[in-house]
Amino acid sequence: MDLSYGAEAEAFRAEVRRFLVDSWQPGERRGGDLKEFIRTFRRNATDRGYLYRSIPKRYGGSEQPVDVIRAQVIREEFGRARAPMEVGGNGMNMTVPTLLEKGTDEQRELFIRATVEGDYIWGQGYSEPGSGSDLASVRTKGELSADGTRWIINGQKIWTSQGMQSTHMFMLVRTEPDAAKHDGITYLLIDLDQPGITRRPIRQMTGEEGANTFCEYFFDNAETPVSWQVGARGQGWYVSRTTLKHERASIGSADGLGNQFKKLVELAQETGRIGDPQVRDSLVRIEGFVQSHRYTSFRLFSCAAAGEDAGSVQLMMKLYLTEIGHEMAQLAQDLIGEHAFIEPAGAGGRGPRGARGPEKWMDQIMGSLGNSIAGGTTNIQRNIIGERGLGLPRDLAMSAEK
Amino acid sequence: MRFHLSEEQTAIQAAVRGTLADCWPMDRLHTFADGADDFDPASWNALMALGLGGILLPDSGMGLLDAALVSEVAGEAAAPGPLIGQLLTVAAVARSGNAAARAHLDALVAATTVAALALGNSPYVQSARAAQVFLVGSRETGLALVEAGAGVTIEPVKPTDRSRPVSRVTFDGAVRHELFAAGDPMAAQICDAALVLIAADSLGGALHCTDISVAYAKEREQFGQPIGQFQGLKHQLAQMALDAEPARALVWYAAYAHDAALDDAPRAAAMAKAHLCDVYVRSTRAAIAAHGGIGYTWEYGLNYWFRRAAFNRAWLGSPAEHRARAADLAGW
Numbered sequence: 001m002d003l004s005y006g007a008e009a010e011a012f013r014a015e016v017r018r019f020l021v022d023s024w025q026p027g028e029r030r031g032g033d034l035k036e037f038i039r040t041f042r043r044n045a046t047d048r049g050y051l052y053r054s055i056p057k058r059y060g061g062s063e064q065p066v067d068v069i070r071a072q073v074i075r076e077e078f079g080r081a082r083a084p085m086e087v088g089g090n091g092m093n094m095t096v097p098t099l100l101e102k103g104t105d106e107q108r109e110l111f112i113r114a115t116v117e118g119d120y121i122w123g124q125g126y127s128e129p130g131s132g133s134d135l136a137s138v139r140t141k142g143e144l145s146a147d148g149t150r151w152i153i154n155g156q157k158i159w160t161s162q163g164m165q166s167t168h169m170f171m172l173v174r175t176e177p178d179a180a181k182h183d184g185i186t187y188l189l190i191d192l193d194q195p196g197i198t199r200r201p202i203r204q205m206t207g208e209e210g211a212n213t214f215c216e217y218f219f220d221n222a223e224t225p226v227s228w229q230v231g232a233r234g235q236g237w238y239v240s241r242t243t244l245k246h247e248r249a250s251i252g253s254a255d256g257l258g259n260q261f262k263k264l265v266e267l268a269q270e271t272g273r274i275g276d277p278q279v280r281d282s283l284v285r286i287e288g289f290v291q292s293h294r295y296t297s298f299r300l301f302s303c304a305a306a307g308e309d310a311g312s313v314q315l316m317m318k319l320y321l322t323e324i325g326h327e328m329a330q331l332a333q334d335l336i337g338e339h340a341f342i343e344p345a346g347a348g349g350r351g352p353r354g355a356r357g358p359e360k361w362m363d364q365i366m367g368s369l370g371n372s373i374a375g376g377t378t379n380i381q382r383n384i385i386g387e388r389g390l391g392l393p394r395d396l397a398m399s400a401e402k
Numbered sequence: 403m404r405f406h407l408s409e410e411q412t413a414i415q416a417a418v419r420g421t422l423a424d425c426w427p428m429d430r431l432h433t434f435a436d437g438a439d440d441f442d443p444a445s446w447n448a449l450m451a452l453g454l455g456g457i458l459l460p461d462s463g464m465g466l467l468d469a470a471l472v473s474e475v476a477g478e479a480a481a482p483g484p485l486i487g488q489l490l491t492v493a494a495v496a497r498s499g500n501a502a503a504r505a506h507l508d509a510l511v512a513a514t515t516v517a518a519l520a521l522g523n524s525p526y527v528q529s530a531r532a533a534q535v536f537l538v539g540s541r542e543t544g545l546a547l548v549e550a551g552a553g554v555t556i557e558p559v560k561p562t563d564r565s566r567p568v569s570r571v572t573f574d575g576a577v578r579h580e581l582f583a584a585g586d587p588m589a590a591q592i593c594d595a596a597l598v599l600i601a602a603d604s605l606g607g608a609l610h611c612t613d614i615s616v617a618y619a620k621e622r623e624q625f626g627q628p629i630g631q632f633q634g635l636k637h638q639l640a641q642m643a644l645d646a647e648p649a650r651a652l653v654w655y656a657a658y659a660h661d662a663a664l665d666d667a668p669r670a671a672a673m674a675k676a677h678l679c680d681v682y683v684r685s686t687r688a689a690i691a692a693h694g695g696i697g698y699t700w701e702y703g704l705n706y707w708f709r710r711a712a713f714n715r716a717w718l719g720s721p722a723e724h725r726a727r728a729a730d731l732a733g734w
Contacts, residue, residue, distance in 0.1 A: 001467060001658045005403045069403055265734065280729035281722060288652065288677030291670075295405070295651030302405035310406070313647045320648050383633070385640035390616045392630035392639065 003298065009069050016077040019048055024083040038084050039117065050074050051086050052116055055096065059112035068305045079255075089162055091115040091122035095170055095189075098242045102231050111168075111189070123160040123192065125171025125217065126240065133380050135172075136182050136237055140219060142173035144226070151175070151188055151229065153196075153222045159374075163199055163215020166192055176234050187236030189228040196222035206366045207347040254297035257321060260364070261290045264328055264335075267358060271335050282331050289324045293317070312389030319381040325368035332361040405654070407471070415471050421448050422479040428703050434482060435564035435706065441516070441532030442482045449481070450488075450513035458493035458595075459511065465661035466595050470602035470653055477606030480565040480706045484529040486599045487519035491537045494545055494581050494592050503547045503579035506535060520548070520571060521593060522718055530556050530569040538573065539582075541590040549577040563713035565706050591660070594668050596718055597675035598656045604678040604714045605653050607707050608646040608685035614704075615639055615692040635692060642688050645681050652677055669731040676721035676728065682711040 005013075023044055029037050045051045046062045053071060055061020064070075078085050086092055096115055099108050114120040131137050140155025153173055160166065169190050176184035192199070198218040201211075231239035265283060268274040296313055303310035333340065339358040346353030347363060372378045386392045407415075425448040434442055456462050457469045469489050476485050492510050495503050509515035518533035522540050527533070536554070539545035548554065553576030561567040582589040616639055619630030629635050656674035659667040686708040690697040697704045715721065 001406075001654065001661075002404050003658070003662075009403070265732075269734075274734050277726065280734060281725050283734070284673065284676065284725035284728045284732075285680075287728075288649075288673055288680075291655070291673060292648040292652045292677065295655040296648045298405040299651045299654070302403060305403065306406070308406065312643065313650075316644050316648060319644060323644075379633075379637065382637040382640040385643055386630075386636035390630075390639060390643060392616065392619060392636050393628050394631070395633055395636075396627070396631065 005069055005073065009073050012070055013073045013077060016050060016074055017081075019045070019050070020077060020081040020083055024081050042084065042086075042117075045083075050078075055100070055112065055116060059108055060116040061112075068301060072301065087116070087118040089121060090124050090170075091120060094124065095122045095168075098170070098187075098230060098239065101242050102239050104227070104230075106227060107189070107230065120168050121162055121166050123163050123166030123169040123215070123217070125157040125160065125169040125190075127159040128156055129158055129216075133377055135240075136185065138172050138174055138185060140171070140173045141177075142175040142186055142188065145223070149226055150223045151186075151226060153188070153190070153219045153224065155219050156216065157219070158202070158214075158216040160199075160215045160217060162212075163217070164201060164211045164213070166215075168192055169217070170230070172236050172240055175236075179234055182237045183234050185236040185240075186233050187230045187239040188224050189230065190222065190224040192217075194222060196220045205369070206363060207343065254294040257290055257293055257324060260325075260328060261287060264332060267332060267335050267361065271337065271339075271358060273335055279331075279335070282334075286324065286327050286331060289320070289327065293320055293324060296320075312385065315381075315385050315389045318375065319378060319385065322368075322371040322378060322381075325364070325371050329365040329368040333365050336361050405651070405658075411468060411471055414468060415475050417452055418449065418454070418472050418475040419478070421452060422475065422481055424448070426479050426481055431480060431482075431565065431703065431706060432701070438558075439531075440558070440561075440567040440569060441484075441529045445481065446483045446513065446516075449476075449483070449485070454485070455488060455492060455511040455513040458489050459496050465657070466598055467654065467657035467661055469595075470598055470657040473599040473602035474606035474609075474653070477603035477710070478610040480607070480610075480710055482529075482565050484516065484518045484533065484566070486596060486603070487528065487533075487537060488513055488517050489599065490519060490592055490596055491517035491535065491547070493595065494537055494588070495547060497588055498581035500547075500579045500581055503581055506547065510535070519596065520573075521545075521596060524718075525570045525572060526559075526568040527556075527571040528566045528568050530571045531558065536571070536573070537581075537592075538578075539589060541593040542584065543589075544584040544586055545581045545589045545592060547579045547581055548573055549579075552576065563709045565710055566713070568713075590668065593718070594671035595660060597671040597724070598653065598660060600714050600717055601653050601656065601671075601674035601678035604682035604711065605646065605650055607710055607714075608642075608649075608678070608682045611685040611689035611704070611707055612639070612642040612646050615642060615689045618693055638688060638692055642685055642692075646685055649678055649681050669728050672724040672728040672731065675719070676724040679711070679715040680721050683715055686711045 023041055026034060026037055042051060049062045049064045052061035053064035055063065057063045075085070092115065096112055099112055111120060115122065126135055128138055128140060140153065140157060142151045142153050145152055157171060169192055171188050171190060172185050173188055174184050175186040196219060199215045202214045202216055204213060268279050268283060273279045296317065300310050300314055336358045340362060342359040344356050344359045344362050383395065387394050425445040454472055457464045457472065458466065473486060488510070495507050495510060498504065506515055510517055515534045516529065516532050517535045517537060518527050518529050520527045520536040520538045527536065534550050536548045536550070537545060538548050553574050555572045555574070557570040559568060559570055616630070619635055619639060620628055622629050630639065652674050656670040659670045686704070690704050690708065693702070693704065696702050
């Protein structure tokens, strides 16, 4: 084993670093100026092959051969320079891969470049009130217009992240009410700027609400062209499997977890508890999991670089991360003591907020519960590990359906 | 950058696994467990014929990672014999300048001289009656090689861990060859390596408990279906896998850090020992619960792994002790 990246990667690192020194000089730019600077910077970085590596050049990508080591070097150097990487969110994680795999040429032309450049922001239209983990139970209805050119959509979607900013949505709608559950769903793209659509932020248990939170959407004779349907009519469930896979792959950054653990140690220091043998024991116990997660991410990375299958462990990363978050939450709750009496400023939100004390951990303490639900609940993850990872027989209720 | 096993490493594990499948089936383990011996020459010779004794020689082209991979498979099979003691004694003697100790080296590598681990203050030593030499000492006091015979008192006890029976051993005036004086960093390195190898044995045991529980859940039927189809049990089995499989990389890292002489190697060894010994105990408990009544019987044999987990947990320091060390080593 060898955790160094090799001479070729280090030469590449030097090249990336030089580029960043030359090109990432935002200076005092603010607002629109900064936005324009970032746009130009991203375009230059893409020209150099650093960003949008898996996206064809004709759609605004750099179309690079798969090289996870180079990709990692790029992430590290951009991170070090605090330079912006690709625009994030559902668009890059889900819409673009789905269109590359299943979209029409027209859809790719229409959407990919605009997504890559950050002009289109995508909301996910999967969950509905009552659908829960049984995603294929969607009831939002799609009917063809009389002339057969448009889908007319009625119903409700919920838990759409970036919902207030979204310009477009990819959604699952029931178009064949008489077909079997999984075969009656169609995958549609829709422009959210139209009279038949109302959106409303969901107030979460954290108190978070407003511009940056999840939304629910109401569709009242909303419309989208039939040419914006991805995959065949009635095959939307299978199209959506592409995107969920991509979502799983993008959850679970080992560095994020490591940073959070460092902050937990700092919290123990700030609150004067770091000398407490029980606290020290709890911290190291949690760190055992944090490091297992980190080194397993090395393992997955290494297998990916070598083109080898890492096996069932890749199915475990989301749940592992979630459980570590719960452990951290419980220790943090112990450490903050009476600071828990104070609601942190900007609770739960991602918007600007001033300096915050130990009470800020209430965000993590509550937010850790969200991780048990979003992107496949913890019990669904256990099913996945048990059935796909360990080869245990499928649950009767689920196998009866499909 | 590489952080998964090479073909050679996978092949070493397969060779050890195959050898143990032949020479250490459950009925041999049962017979050994009810016998009075603390050493099984047949399986020892079969394993050592693979050349394992020299893995930790400085010029072997291998290292602690390879030793850990072997220890993992030994843990999987609940293999008998002082494997960890043998490998570490070779490592220590080969790195020492003591000529009298080094005179044993060839026989130690060939494993015709059996070496048992007697580190720390504990009087309990695995395969003590079979051992011709003992590796004694601690990270603080340095290490020495002690020869069996006069001055070594061995009192057999009824052992909990039936796969690696211990005796109570006292040394008083035995022939002793100093390997590393107090303060020599090599003493600490050998002690750290022991922690990594115990962690690896624990990993193998935990994975084995998970595997056989999963296999049983696929076969065993209740209420007209395999019990592994019931979500309650399925989730427990998923939890076992979740506990053990990601921890594999923690053992790899600790071994790699040792081989690469990284600054955090001592701390990584402490973390791995503490974490994997916890995982092992949880896995054996969960395995017996998953099996139900059959898992609680002697004849099914799960108890051997349960007992081995109990031994590993307390061996050379409890998880709590190593976590306290790890906290200190972090400078908290």
